[in-house]
Amino acid sequence: MLNIVLLEPEIPANTGNIGRTCVATGTRLHLIEPLGFKLNEKALKRAGMDYWADLDVTTYIDYADFCKKNPDAKVYMATTKAQKIYTEVSYEPDCYIMFGKESAGIPEEILLENQERCVRIPMVGDIRSLNLSNSAAIVLYEALRQNHFGGMNLEGHLHELHWK
Template identity: 85%
Template sequence: MLNIVLHEPEIPANTGNIGRTCVATNTRLHLIEPLGFRLDEKNLKRAGMDYWGSLDVTTYIDYADFLERNPGAKIYMATTKAPKVYTEVSYEPDCYIMFGKESAGIPEEILVQHQEDCVRIPMVGDIRSLNLSNSVSIVLYEALRQNGFAGMNLEGHLHRLHWGDSGKLL
């Protein structure tokens, strides 16, 4: 099972959307405090819809607590400061993909400890970053693709449409 880690997220709607994506992909969500919101906040629940109750979520008091409770975890760091693109690494089925807070990203003192595992999403021009929930989706789905979308529904089915004698759609 893959793991998404949010380091000090600030915007409840982003975290709610990420939580919904985690439920849809059977991915664990890890939240490193301080959070810019309360977990019972209405905006968080609204963005996560009725999926929040099904979310496998763990909170940590700080980054040291996260490391202590997840010893030996393979952690990829999503950052605009990375030298390689997120598609250039092979994501293990149980790896952790960390994203920083919306206003500042992952602190550099953490990034320098994981330089080889830093990945970026390509962008043009002077754009500082993408929306956090969009960034999580982009990288998470690449990791899922690399792992064969294990346990996920890979095809949908259209309902057959029938035309009546009058030429109207039934």
């Protein structure tokens, strides 16, 4: 099972959208405080829709607490400062993919300690970053693809319409 980690997320709608994506993909969500919102906030629930109740989510009081409770976690860190593109690494089936807060990303000191697992999403020009929920979906689906979308529905079915 893959894991998405949000380090100090600030915008409830982004976290709600990521939570919904996690439910749809069987991914765990890890939230590292402080959060820029309360977990019972209406905007969070609205973005997560009725899926929030089905979400496998864990909260931590800070980054040190996350590290202490997940000592063997292989964590990839999404950042615009990375040298590697997110498609250039091999994601293990139980790895963690971390994203920083919307206004500042993952702190530089954490990135420096984990340079070999930093990944970036390519962008044109001087765009600061993509939306957090979009970034999480892009990298998560690459990790899922590399792991053959294990346990996911891989085909849909069209129903033939009869026109009169």
